Amino acid sequence: DTAVSQTPKYLVTQMGNDKSIKxxxxxxxxxxxxxxxxxxxxxxxxxxxxxxxxxxNETVPNRFSPKSPDKAHxxxxxxxxxxxxxxxxxxxxxxxxxxxxxxFFGEGSRLTVL
Amino acid sequence: xxxxxxxxxxxxxxxxxxxxxxCSYKTSINNLQWYRQNSGRGLVHLIxxxxxxxxxxxxxxxxxxxxxxxxxxxxxxxxxxxxxxxYFCATGPNQAGTxxxxxxxxxxxxxx
Numbered sequence: 001d002t003a004v005s006q007t008p009k010y011l012v013t014q015m016g017n018d019k020s021i022k023x024x025x026x027x028x029x030x031x032x033x034x035x036x037x038x039x040x041x042x043x044x045x046x047x048x049x050x051x052x053x054x055x056x057n058e059t060v061p062n063r064f065s066p067k068s069p070d071k072a073h074x075x076x077x078x079x080x081x082x083x084x085x086x087x088x089x090x091x092x093x094x095x096x097x098x099x100x101x102x103x104f105f106g107e108g109s110r111l112t113v114l
Numbered sequence: 115x116x117x118x119x120x121x122x123x124x125x126x127x128x129x130x131x132x133x134x135x136x137c138s139y140k141t142s143i144n145n146l147q148w149y150r151q152n153s154g155r156g157l158v159h160l161i162x163x164x165x166x167x168x169x170x171x172x173x174x175x176x177x178x179x180x181x182x183x184x185x186x187x188x189x190x191x192x193x194x195x196x197x198x199x200x201y202f203c204a205t206g207p208n209q210a211g212t213x214x215x216x217x218x219x220x221x222x223x224x225x226x
Contacts, residue, residue, distance in 0.1 A: 004156075033213060041151075041200060043216040056213055090156060101206075102147065103214060105156035 003027050006091050006106035013081060014114055020077045021109045023091030030095070031055075032074040033103070034066060037088040046089075049074055078111075086113045120203055120220045127224055133190040135220040137203030138183075145206040146179055146186050147214065150199045157202065160188075193224045 004025045013019055025032060033056075034046040048056035049068045063079045074091060088110045092103040121136045137146070145164045149157040163170045163179045163186070170177045176189040190197055200221045204214040 035216075041219050043157075043202065045213040045215070048213050092157075102159045102162060103149075103157070103204075105158070107156045108154075 002106075004091055004093055004104050004106040006089075006109050008109060009107065010110050010112075012112045012114065015081055015083060017081050018077070018079045019081060019111070020075055021089055021091075021111075022073070022075045023106060024073050025091075025093040025104070026072065027093055027095070027104060028072075029093040029104070030071055031093060032068065032071070033092045033094075034074065034076050035090040035092060035105075037090060037108070039087070043090070047074075047076075081111075081113045083113050086111055120201070120217045122220060123218070124221045125223070127193055127222070129194055129224055129226045131193055131224075133193050133197070133222055133224070135188045135201050135203075135222070137186045137188070137217055139186075139203075139205045139217075140184065141205075142208050143181075143205045144208050146177075147204045147206065148175075148177060148186075148188050149202045149204060149216075151202065151219070152199045160201075162206075190222075193222075195224050195226045198222060198224045 006023045031050045033048045035043050037043045045058050046060050047066045051071050052068045065077045068074045088108045090108050091106040094101045094103050119138050147162045148160045151157045161172045163177050174191045179186045200219045202216050202219045204216045
């Protein structure tokens with residue numbers, strides 16, 4: 001069983017479209033994250049949820065809206081896609097409180113905006 | 115905001131050699147972690163060292179932490195072709211409501 005699973009793995013779309021990426025973890029963790037990895041492999045935190053509550057929102061445009069229906073799921077919806085949104089988006093989860101524990105990552109969702 | 119800076123950016127070695135990667139950071143930390151990322155894959159946690167620890171071992175990995183210099187190093191001994199990957203340090207901050215902050219990574223190539 002995959003611990004943290006994301007779908008889809010690849011996403012190719014046109015500018016202006018809206019798309020969603022889904023994430024599920026079966027580790028029983030309370031905390032989930034979205035990270036964005038750019039073409040230079042730089043990883044930047046976007047959002048963090050703890051037990052369905054938004055904890056971190058790191059200066060991400062309003063076009064990005066996370067949703068956590070329950071603590072095992074954290075989805076990312078992106079409106080009005082722009083070229084600069086092209087990146088690999090990683091979902092992760094952790095057990096530790098205080099956001100300082102080991103992270104378990106999904107395999108990533110590569111978004112290409114044309 | 116970016117916290118860790120790895121050095122070197124890229125490293126090429128032969129199988130059997132040791133690989134050393136360094137990480138420097140800016141603010142106080144609770145812990146420092148190292149992750150590996152194979153091409154096209156997600157990150158995998160390798161080792162965590164707490165701010166009150168100076169050295170930690172796990173198999174062929176050895177991590178050191180010098181909080182006075184705000185730096186850490188990852189040593190991979192007797193490297194194998196399968197160690198080819200990008201390696202990232204990540205700092206766990208002391209400040210509540212923040213997440214792990216990753217450096218830019220070191221790309222390691224091990225040739226047989």
